[in-house]
Amino acid sequence: MSDTSTFNISASSISTWDFEADVVVAGYGIAGATAAIEAARAGAEVLVLERSGGWGGAASMAGGFIYLGGGTPLQQALGFEDTVENMKDFMKAALGPGTDDAKIDAYCEGSVEHYNWLVDAGVVFKESFWGQPGWEPPYDDGLMYSGGENAAPFSASIPPAPRGHVPQMSGKKTGEQGGGYMLMKPLVETAQALGVRAEYDLRVQALVIDEAGRVVGIGAKRYGEDVYVKARRGVVLAMGSFAYNEEMVRANAPRILGRPAASIEAHDGRAIQMGQSIGAATAHMDATEVAFFCDPQLLVRGILVNGRGQRYITEDTYPGRIGQATLFHQENQSFLVIDEQSFEEGSASETSSPELLMQPTWVAESAAELEAEMGLPAGSLQATIEQYNRFAVQGTDPLLGKNPKWVKPLQGALAAIDLRRRTGGFTLGGLKTDTDSRVLHVSGEPIPGLFAAGRCTSGVCAGGYASGTSLGDGSFFGRRAGISAAQEASVHNGLAAAQGASA
Numbered sequence: 001m002s003d004t005s006t007f008n009i010s011a012s013s014i015s016t017w018d019f020e021a022d023v024v025v026a027g028y029g030i031a032g033a034t035a036a037i038e039a040a041r042a043g044a045e046v047l048v049l050e051r052s053g054g055w056g057g058a059a060s061m062a063g064g065f066i067y068l069g070g071g072t073p074l075q076q077a078l079g080f081e082d083t084v085e086n087m088k089d090f091m092k093a094a095l096g097p098g099t100d101d102a103k104i105d106a107y108c109e110g111s112v113e114h115y116n117w118l119v120d121a122g123v124v125f126k127e128s129f130w131g132q133p134g135w136e137p138p139y140d141d142g143l144m145y146s147g148g149e150n151a152a153p154f155s156a157s158i159p160p161a162p163r164g165h166v167p168q169m170s171g172k173k174t175g176e177q178g179g180g181y182m183l184m185k186p187l188v189e190t191a192q193a194l195g196v197r198a199e200y201d202l203r204v205q206a207l208v209i210d211e212a213g214r215v216v217g218i219g220a221k222r223y224g225e226d227v228y229v230k231a232r233r234g235v236v237l238a239m240g241s242f243a244y245n246e247e248m249v250r251a252n253a254p255r256i257l258g259r260p261a262a263s264i265e266a267h268d269g270r271a272i273q274m275g276q277s278i279g280a281a282t283a284h285m286d287a288t289e290v291a292f293f294c295d296p297q298l299l300v301r302g303i304l305v306n307g308r309g310q311r312y313i314t315e316d317t318y319p320g321r322i323g324q325a326t327l328f329h330q331e332n333q334s335f336l337v338i339d340e341q342s343f344e345e346g347s348a349s350e351t352s353s354p355e356l357l358m359q360p361t362w363v364a365e366s367a368a369e370l371e372a373e374m375g376l377p378a379g380s381l382q383a384t385i386e387q388y389n390r391f392a393v394q395g396t397d398p399l400l401g402k403n404p405k406w407v408k409p410l411q412g413a414l415a416a417i418d419l420r421r422r423t424g425g426f427t428l429g430g431l432k433t434d435t436d437s438r439v440l441h442v443s444g445e446p447i448p449g450l451f452a453a454g455r456c457t458s459g460v461c462a463g464g465y466a467s468g469t470s471l472g473d474g475s476f477f478g479r480r481a482g483i484s485a486a487q488e489a490s491v492h493n494g495l496a497a498a499q500g501a502s503a
């Protein structure tokens with residue numbers, strides 16, 4: 001028998017298979033659940049292998065944004081116009097550089113159908129819009145801006161539409177119970193009703209390869225024992241990102257080293273390594289989502305300055321964009337400068353993240369005094385505030401284009417909140433797949449029998465991020481992975497005959 005601690009093993013070394021199915025899915029989060037449903041609907045017998053004791057993954061802990069648009073029934077019901085072309089333009093502009101345009105095109109063209117598919121599977125979206133700044137809606141509203149579509153620089157050239165669709169749930173608490181759970185629950189119930197089986201507490205370790213280089217199964221560990229699972233048609237990898245693999249993060253995306261967020265420890269990069277071990281290509285391994293740990297209700301009401309006291313991003317944009325700008329381009333140095341009245345207004349606002357309504361680190365009667373207390377270069381913050389206020393009295397922000405709604409001169413007593421190093425995130429790069437979720441070899445050819453979706457792949461985000469794109473592309477391309485795997489020609493007879501293996 002082969003040792004499953006390696007990343008791939010030869011089928012010829014396996015004499016007994018512990019389980020088998022037409023399609024074997026590794027990981028029961030969003031990509032795995034959607035792959036399982038579609039594979040089962042395509043007539044395949046499906047087995048999901050999950051490392052933990054139950055289904056859900058990061059997806060069930062998520063806020064639940066699913067990035068959808070192009071005129072979904074929810075957008076229409078709430079009076080928002082959106083088109084497939086506008087959605088494509090935004091995603092290509094905001095999620096790059098280097099987006100996989102074929103993927104984005106397919107995703108946008110299929111977005112309304114995908115919304116309807118989710119609804120048919122039992123996911124409920126409440127017809128109400130949350131229009132205030134925030135990471136998520138604090139209540140059970142179904143729609144929100146989640147990528148900076150309505151802020152500079154995008155709003156000037158691409159007609160904005162909210163695309164963050166959130167499954168309904170009351171009493172949400174990010175990371176504990178949220179829209180992500182309300183997405184996963186009906187999907188898993190749908191899979192179960194279709195006869196999808198699952199094996200839990202089983203840690204996938206290796207791909208099983210036949211002599212022709214086709215993936216024909218999985219090697220796993222369960223309570224220290226080796227387990228072999230035969231896939232008659234295909235294997236779908238859906239095991240999440242590499243955010244918790246320190247070595248891989250150090251090598252590929254070192255800026256988020258030591259600051260994993262919005263991911264789970266099971267995201268250890270194993271699926272990517274398994275694919276790489278048989279020649280799979282990867283893409284955008286340096287790309288990361290970056291959360292910025294301050295409440296947007298405060299951010300929009302102040303100005304963000306870097307370590308030189310200069311503004312660097314419009315404060316009313318998607319906070320994940322602020323996180324990326326801060327970590328990637330400002331050496332993770334950021335301060336929110338806000339006046340007393342705006343601070344009190346922001347602190348009293350409704351929010352999904354009250355823990356991020358931070359208290360001031362410094363307070364002062366003047367910009368000069370505040371600048372000195374913060375240790376900023378002499379004159380830097382004073383010049384920034386003077387320039388900002390000069391135009392703010394007219395309600396404009398020529399430097400960065402903040403929406404006039406949030407532009408107000410900073411007056412009276414001032415405060416600054418220390419936001420240095422308040423970022424964290426997860427990796428976006430992974431196995432390179434085509435629009436049918438086939439894993440591509442470095443040669444560019446699909447690897448026979450191997451499919452993947454979710455954060456173990458490089459999806460619609462190549463560099464930038466919008467909330468909802470993970471559950472969005474995980475579910476969209478998860479479905480395609482399931483369909484493609486189910487359509488793969490069966491190797492059952494050949495394998496069994498070649499090895500005399502018992503099923």
Ligand SMILES: Cc1cc2nc3c(=O)[nH]c(=O)nc-3n(C[C@H](O)[C@H](O)[C@H](O)COP(=O)(O)OP(=O)(O)OC[C@H]3O[C@@H](n4cnc5c(N)ncnc54)[C@H](O)[C@@H]3O)c2cc1C
Nearest residue numbers: 027029031051057058059063064065204454455468470471
């Ligand atoms: C608090 C929080 C909020 C978030 N909010 C949002 C949001 O609003 N919108 C959004 O789009 N994204 C959000 N995300 C991110 C999103 O949840 C993930 O990126 C997404 O779930 C990735 O999908 P996936 O299928 O690749 O991984 P997952 O959903 O995590 O599923 C992977 C599964 O594989 C299993 N697994 C891993 N390794 C193995 C192995 N070796 N063997 C067997 N099984 C294995 C895991 O246990 C897990 O169940 C959030 C995440 C968190 C934690």
